[in-house]
Amino acid sequence: xxxxxxxxxxxxxxxxxxxxxxxxxxxxxxxxxxxxxxxxxxxxxxxxxxxxxxxxxxxxxxxxxxxxxxxxxxxxxxxxxxxxxxxxxxxxxxxxxxxxxxxxxxxxxxxxxxxxxxxxxxxxxxxxxxxxxxxxxxxxxxxxxxxxxxxxxxxxxxxxxxxxxxxxxxxxxxxxxxxxxxxxxxxxxxxxxxxxxxxxxxxxxxxxxxx
Numbered sequence: 652x653x654x655x656x657x658x659x660x661x662x663x664x665x666x667x668x669x670x671x672x673x674x675x676x677x678x679x680x681x682x683x684x685x686x687x688x689x690x691x692x693x694x695x696x697x698x699x700x701x702x703x704x705x706x707x708x709x710x711x712x713x714x715x716x717x718x719x720x721x722x723x724x725x726x727x728x729x730x731x732x733x734x735x736x737x738x739x740x741x742x743x744x745x746x747x748x749x750x751x752x753x754x755x756x757x758x759x760x761x762x763x764x765x766x767x768x769x770x771x772x773x774x775x776x777x778x779x780x781x782x783x784x785x786x787x788x789x790x791x792x793x794x795x796x797x798x799x800x801x802x803x804x805x806x807x808x809x810x811x812x813x814x815x816x817x818x819x820x821x822x823x824x825x826x827x828x829x830x831x832x833x834x835x836x837x838x839x840x841x842x843x844x845x846x847x848x849x850x851x852x853x854x855x856x857x858x859x860x861x862x
Contacts, residue, residue, distance in 0.1 A: 652779040652835075652859050654681065659756040660779045660852075661768025663828060666812045667790030667797075667805070670783030672845045673838075673852075674764035680849055686755060687764040691748050769833045770824050779859075780833060781852065785840040835859075 652658055660677065664670020671687060678685035749771050752763060756772065763772070769780040785793075787809070794805040820828045831837050836855055838848050 652777055652856055654760075654856055654860065656777055658760045658777040658779070659768075659772050659775055660762045660781065661772055662762060662764045662781050662783060663767070663769050663834070664764065664783035665785060665790060666809055667794040668783045668785040668840050669793065669845050669848070670840075671764050673783055673840075673848045674762050676845055676849045677852055678762035680853060681760070681762065684755070684759065684761040685764070686752065686761055691751055767820060767823070767828075769828075770820065770826075773833075779835050779856070782828075782831070782834040782837045783840060783848070784837065789841050 652660070660674075660681075662670055662674035662677070664673075674687065675685050749767075752768070752771055753775075755761060756763070756775065769782075772778045773780070790809055791802060791805045794800065794808065795802060798805070798808075800808075817828055820826065826833060836852065838851060840848060843851070
């Protein structure tokens with residue numbers, strides 16, 4: 652990946668691994684926008700977007716982009732680091748989110764967390780795909796701390812989200828989210844802080860630019 656040209660980095664992650672935070676900090680380090688589940692769902696609701704509506708707003712892209720940037724700043728400043736997650740599996744929703752992300756990435760470089768990014772951008776030039784994972788014990792402990800919930804509750808949430816995400820991918824693509832061939836880089840967070848993970852990614856980017 653060449654960070655000097657327009658690029659998109661996708662961060663797929665296991666719930667409780669810290670992947671969303673890594674994505675946000677990576678975007679800050681690169682000086683680009685960060686998009687995640689909360690932002691895309693909020694954007695869809697705020698503007699009432701559908702695939703057809705996305706096509707219509709292309710005719711007024713400059714106005715749309717100004718409106719979006721205003722909304723982005725407002726929502727990104729208020730979104731909580733970790734929220735309860737659901738997996739939407741309707742084809743209409745997936746196609747709408749896919750088109751939104753593709754339109755945003757076409758405007759400027761960005762980091763995308765979740766939203767099946769590796770699948771949405773797999774044919775996009777100058778795209779890097781990353782998977783952030785961790786041991787179950789790490790994920791349980793982090794979720795318990797972040798959400799102030801019991802171990803039993805944390806396990807239940809993780810199992811539900813893991814199942815939902817894998818079902819989502821298998822339904823729309825002939826692959827698994829755990830297939831490492833879908834990613835350029837896989838990072839295990841058990842022995843790393845989020846900042847250290849960002850350093851690993853930045854080093855990898857520099858290495859690929861020199862290769």
